[in-house]
Amino acid sequence: MLPDLERKLLRILINYPAHRSRVPTLRLLKYLTGRKPNEIMEGIASLEEKGYIMFKNKRDLQSLIVLKEEAQPVQRVERAADYWTTH
Structure with a gap:
């Protein structure tokens, strides 16, 4: 899962x-x-290291290319169905 700033930058x-x-x-x-x-x-450098974007010319943001459009999915923990009845 991406940190907040990286996730926000990727969405933008x-x-x-x-x-x-x-x-x-x-x-x-x-x-x-x-x-x-x-x-x-x-x-932006972190997104490039992780393979989400490609940044050819470091002085010009217009050279940014988005490679992956989706961040890694969040893994959810399954809870037992009887949680509320046993606790």
């Missing part, structure tokens, strides 16, 4: 180009996430 990078046909700027990412530019760039 997936959904924003669908409406505007371009990648959001660093200024817009700062506004949308409420984070500092260095935190955003660390999140």
